[in-house]
Amino acid sequence: MTMPEPFYITTPIYYVNDVPHIGHAYTTIAADVLARWHRLIGEKVFFLTGLDEHGQKVQQAAAKAGIAPQAHCDQLAPQFQTLWQKLAISHDGFIRTTDAQHQTVVQRLLQKLYDAQLIYRAEYTGWYCTFDERFWTEKDVDNGLCPDCQRPVEQLGENNYFFRMGQFQQRLLDHLEANPSFIRPESRRNEVLGFLQKPLEDLSISRPKSRLSWGIELPFDADYVTYVWFDALVNYISGLEYLPPQPSVERLWPATVHLVGKDILTTHAVYWSTMLMALEIPLPHAIFAHGWWTVNGEKMSKSRGNVVDPYAVVDQFGADAFRYFLLREIPFGQDGDFSHESFIGRINSDLANGLGNLLSRTVTLIQRCCQGIVPSSHPSEVTELETELQAAAESLIQETMPHHVRRIEFNRTLEATWGLIQLGNQYIDKTAPWVLAKDPANAKRLQTVLFHAAETLRFLCLAAYPFMPNTAEEMARQLGLSHDFSQALLKNPIAWGDGGSGATVVKGKALFPRIETPAAQSPAKPHPEASTPASKDEDDLIGIQDFQNVELKVAKILAAERVPKSSKLLKLQVDLGTEQRQIVAGIGKKYSPEDIIGKTIVVVANLKPAKLMGVESQGMVLAAGDQEVQGLVTFEDVDIHPGTKVK
Ligand code: ME8
Numbered sequence: 001m002t003m004p005e006p007f008y009i010t011t012p013i014y015y016v017n018d019v020p021h022i023g024h025a026y027t028t029i030a031a032d033v034l035a036r037w038h039r040l041i042g043e044k045v046f047f048l049t050g051l052d053e054h055g056q057k058v059q060q061a062a063a064k065a066g067i068a069p070q071a072h073c074d075q076l077a078p079q080f081q082t083l084w085q086k087l088a089i090s091h092d093g094f095i096r097t098t099d100a101q102h103q104t105v106v107q108r109l110l111q112k113l114y115d116a117q118l119i120y121r122a123e124y125t126g127w128y129c130t131f132d133e134r135f136w137t138e139k140d141v142d143n144g145l146c147p148d149c150q151r152p153v154e155q156l157g158e159n160n161y162f163f164r165m166g167q168f169q170q171r172l173l174d175h176l177e178a179n180p181s182f183i184r185p186e187s188r189r190n191e192v193l194g195f196l197q198k199p200l201e202d203l204s205i206s207r208p209k210s211r212l213s214w215g216i217e218l219p220f221d222a223d224y225v226t227y228v229w230f231d232a233l234v235n236y237i238s239g240l241e242y243l244p245p246q247p248s249v250e251r252l253w254p255a256t257v258h259l260v261g262k263d264i265l266t267t268h269a270v271y272w273s274t275m276l277m278a279l280e281i282p283l284p285h286a287i288f289a290h291g292w293w294t295v296n297g298e299k300m301s302k303s304r305g306n307v308v309d310p311y312a313v314v315d316q317f318g319a320d321a322f323r324y325f326l327l328r329e330i331p332f333g334q335d336g337d338f339s340h341e342s343f344i345g346r347i348n349s350d351l352a353n354g355l356g357n358l359l360s361r362t363v364t365l366i367q368r369c370c371q372g373i374v375p376s377s378h379p380s381e382v383t384e385l386e387t388e389l390q391a392a393a394e395s396l397i398q399e400t401m402p403h404h405v406r407r408i409e410f411n412r413t414l415e416a417t418w419g420l421i422q423l424g425n426q427y428i429d430k431t432a433p434w435v436l437a438k439d440p441a442n443a444k445r446l447q448t449v450l451f452h453a454a455e456t457l458r459f460l461c462l463a464a465y466p467f468m469p470n471t472a473e474e475m476a477r478q479l480g481l482s483h484d485f486s487q488a489l490l491k492n493p494i495a496w497g498d499g500g501s502g503a504t505v506v507k508g509k510a511l512f513p514r515i516e517t518p519a520a521q522s523p524a525k526p527h528p529e530a531s532t533p534a535s536k537d538e539d540d541l542i543g544i545q546d547f548q549n550v551e552l553k554v555a556k557i558l559a560a561e562r563v564p565k566s567s568k569l570l571k572l573q574v575d576l577g578t579e580q581r582q583i584v585a586g587i588g589k590k591y592s593p594e595d596i597i598g599k600t601i602v603v604v605a606n607l608k609p610a611k612l613m614g615v616e617s618q619g620m621v622l623a624a625g626d627q628e629v630q631g632l633v634t635f636e637d638v639d640i641h642p643g644t645k646v647k
Helices: 022-040 056-065 069-086 100-115 165-178 186-195 228-233 235-242 262-278 310-317 319-329 340-370 384-406 410-431 440-464 469-478 544-548
Strands: 007-015 045-052 093-096 119-129 134-136 154-163 206-208 221-226 257-261 287-290 293-295 336-338 552-562 570-575 580-585 600-604 610-612 615-617 623-625 629-632
Touching (some): 022 257, 022 310, 022 384, 045 069, 056 069, 186 262, 310 319
Parallel strands (some): 257 287
16 A cells, blocks of 8 residues: 655745744745645645754844844744744744754765765855855846845855756756646746756855854865855755654655745755755755735835734734735735735625624524524425535535645635635525524525525635634634544545534624724814815714714615505615614605615614604614605615625
């Protein structure tokens, strides 16, 4: 019997020259989603992340802080580890390049290359960029500036050790040719092919201690330390020797995928691949280089003061909203822009109105109509609506999701998931369980509908889990499911109707409370030319809180009839998303009942009930006009779910 191939995924190991930011969070979250999905489908997963602690950048940061480099690393490492905890990162190993075991492996591999005469010593003169820690040739340097980071370069001549990288150029080209999905996405593969059109030079893999002392000493020359990239790349193999519970380079290597940002594609695709070839170690199956985040359209930088602090984002909005936004907003591989407006927009529309609303209305209805127990379906009551919902949920979990996750298309996976959420919400709107609940003759139909709503959520819970693990757990809790997400829940196909029924639901807090933006909270500043009459007495104005005390909601008119003996009053039955209400409205002179059935309107939902001509009214509709009503406030061209808040 052959063992299934394990899924070994890595992130870059981040420099500890500064605290982590949104870019570091992005790659690590993406790797976490893949790791969680592959565990869910029953694969053996090893997920490695960690820190790159040597080299000039770290030495300089430590000097600036006035402490020894190791102490500096020890201070910063917990900042990354705590952030990964806050972001629910489920890595299996955390490597630090100052780990003694890692250093031993680096030295062993260097010695092997040296013994094989693949490392030689030579005098080299070139233009050195301290920031990028690399030499450039005369033709690369542009006006005395580094072509990569645009910082000044200095001419440096020194003796160094070189790895015969150029010798492997053709083999690397052949490998790229034979393995079209080795570098992904396709556009990045083309970049690497382009890079390899020029002759590939040998790589300086040492730094004299006189210039840089913070690194791993070369095993064959104590006057030198190892170039930080040679040291760092080896982490992908050295970590397997001492971090897994059963150390096994043999079983876990080659890596399934190295996730990296596009900035470090060359070091991975070219340096690392040729190092592995020289060491006679197989190459990883794939290297995926994702795109770059800017903030409000600008490059993130300390000097601009626009670095997004993931700690602050998580504290304010929660880990899952952040995880969702980063992977939903842009296709993985393309560049994207982070702005608070788009983030909050996604929270309110996709998370609060979409997923949160579907869960809360389903749980509320099951509590109200079925004593809190998820009912069973009755085959005689299953219509096309139910068949469509079931087919959509099954194809999401069994086909669409595996397809897109395998291709590392996070946004497509999430789009498909939100397609099902929308279908679920529309299903509840169409079947209107609160109307069914009025007549005991509909009991079987009502149970069938609520079963299907709950079952859709059971499937959604699994689809959401890799992306939003905390949310999935809370959904399972509210649905009364005893899911243990650490198990391979999708190892075997899940069947519709296999769980759920009989569970006791538990109403919990909203999954994603709507975020009121500062603009909505603070009264808008009047434009100088705005027509606020100068004489308007301050006492006539209300504060925002007064307005917020009025709960305005979208409602759909299900039925309407005239109140006997009144020319003005209509008695309406409206759908409020989770309940049906009766509202008496003075709109009978403008509208006849048949005109308004099916309209989506706005109602005041927290008004004390009152009796109008002896008929109870549980709210008020919004309409324009003074003595005479001229028109109802309606939504004509957008499909908005009943129950959605209006502000
Ligand atoms: O390069 N957008 O570490 P590093 C998206 N130590 N991703 C971003 C980003 C942004 N604006 N900024 C950073 C190093 N990243 C080396 C790696 S690996 C053997 C050694 C992410 O701290 C992205 O993954 O500069 C990028 O490749 C990585 O952080 C660079 O992290």
